[in-house]
Amino acid sequence: MIAILGAGAMGRLWAASLPAHETAFVPRPGQTNTAPVHFHFQEVDGQSRQVTVSWLNAADTPALALVTTKAGDTLDAMEHLTNWLPASTPIVLFQNGLGSQQAVAERWADRPVLAATTTEGANRPTPDQVVHAGAGETWIGPLTDSADQKLYAVVARLSVSGLSIRPEQDILGRLWKKLVINAGINPFTALLDCPNGDMLSTDLYLSHIESLCTEIANLMNAVGRGPADPEKLRENIEAVARSTARNTSSMRSDVLSGKQTEIDYINGYLVRLGQSRGIATPVNQMLTEQVQQLSSGEQE
Ligand SMILES: NC(=O)c1ccc[n+]([C@@H]2O[C@H](COP(=O)([O-])OP(=O)(O)OC[C@H]3O[C@@H](n4cnc5c(N)ncnc54)[C@H](OP(=O)(O)O)[C@@H]3O)[C@@H](O)[C@H]2O)c1
Structure with missing residues (x-):
């Protein structure tokens, strides 16, 4: 059983x-x-x-x-x-x-x-x-x-x-790889209310992705999950966004159906890790807070 x-x-x-x-x-x-x-x-x-x-x-x-x-x-x-x-x-x-x-x-x-x-x-x-x-x-x-x-x-x-x-x-290594992709796609698609591929040309994405990837690479290097290169992380995120261009991310889907998102375990996890290691994560923090507000209806 x-x-x-x-x-x-x-x-x-x-x-x-x-x-x-x-x-x-x-x-x-x-x-x-x-x-x-x-x-x-x-x-x-x-x-x-x-x-x-x-x-x-x-x-x-x-x-x-x-x-x-x-x-x-x-x-x-x-x-x-x-x-x-x-x-x-x-x-x-x-x-x-x-x-x-x-x-x-x-x-x-x-x-x-x-x-x-x-x-x-x-x-x-x-x-x-x-x-x-x-x-x-x-x-x-x-x-x-x-x-x-x-x-x-x-x-x-x-x-x-x-x-x-x-x-x-090394299941934690594999979970980390997925976390990077989720952290780079889920909050943007939820905030922009768009399918994965559409976020790539938006101001919100283009103005934050470089800093986001730098924050994630700094964290990965600090916790022994490196060496991580921000450029490479960005390439991986964008390759997945393009190959799933018409898909709706789970976070966008949760927001649309009024369900609790998993932001606290994606970008929110990275924020907590940064706090424990003394590494600044302002973009992860901004994305976490905005998605939290979105799913609690505060932005309506
Ligand atoms: N769906 C996918 O394709 C997919 C793919 C990869 C990973 N995942 C991961 O798998 C996990 C589950 O995803 P999902 O899509 O299956 O979510 P979901 O449809 O919301 O299913 C979660 C279920 O857990 C139930 N539940 C919550 N608290 C419980 C408790 N204390 N005791 C018993 N049942 C409880 C919920 O019941 P209520 O509905 O009554 O709240 C709900 O039926 C998530 O972490 C997700 O990220 C999902």
Whole structure:
């Protein structure tokens, strides 16, 4: 049995992709409605099927747990999850950005905690519909000592889904690479309310990207994730923005649907890291504050 904490787009993608009856969603504390969850799942090739997933019950002892909550919900949600899990059950964190993974790994340092980063894309246009919008790759790697020996078994277990899963020893390095791209695309597209490619020619982007990349490179060099070259970081950001030119970033999508964004774990994480290292991050701070204001409706 694989427990999935967070029955949103990503959690449902895994539930639909793993063998039927092998997964169960973790209920919230005090949840009374335990009727199975039914939803339509649209595959990448456009075919649709109905999926049914039960809720975990007290008699279940999951062999694996996937955590697919948003970064800001994860630490609290995990408190409840750990009551259900044997101490040896591997826990795989799927959050974007950085900060929440380290917080979980510190809080449960004795448990096998792994992190994943994925380029799979899933969305939920209506509550009972999930669209697998783009096939990608998922890398999984250990965050705590006891996770090391579980890595290959976890990858094998999840590979049954048919999704492409790979082991990655330096998962924090891979999360950092994704963080750079997210920090350079997400806030601009959310503030400008535009698809990824359209930000590249705007004043907001052009007047801040150089300083933003310098701030990120300074941080990466300070925490041993270098050597990082601001020019190269900018090239990487722009290559992804061009190759996903018509896509809507998750942050823009969250703002448009009135949901909490993950800015505190993307540019906000970089601001906190800068504060702890004495490195100035005024552009990251400005972007974080503006997106926070946008999603709290203060700019309306
Ligand atoms: N979707 C993608 O394509 C994709 C791709 C790469 C990475 N990711 C990352 O994966 C994570 C999840 O993304 P998502 O798109 O699946 O978000 P989402 O659709 O908002 O799903 C998160 C789910 O977690 C649930 N939740 C929140 N707190 C909970 C708690 N305490 N106990 C149980 N469930 C709880 C939410 O319930 P409510 O709806 O009731 O609040 C929601 O169903 C994010 O960090 C995201 O950046 C997503």
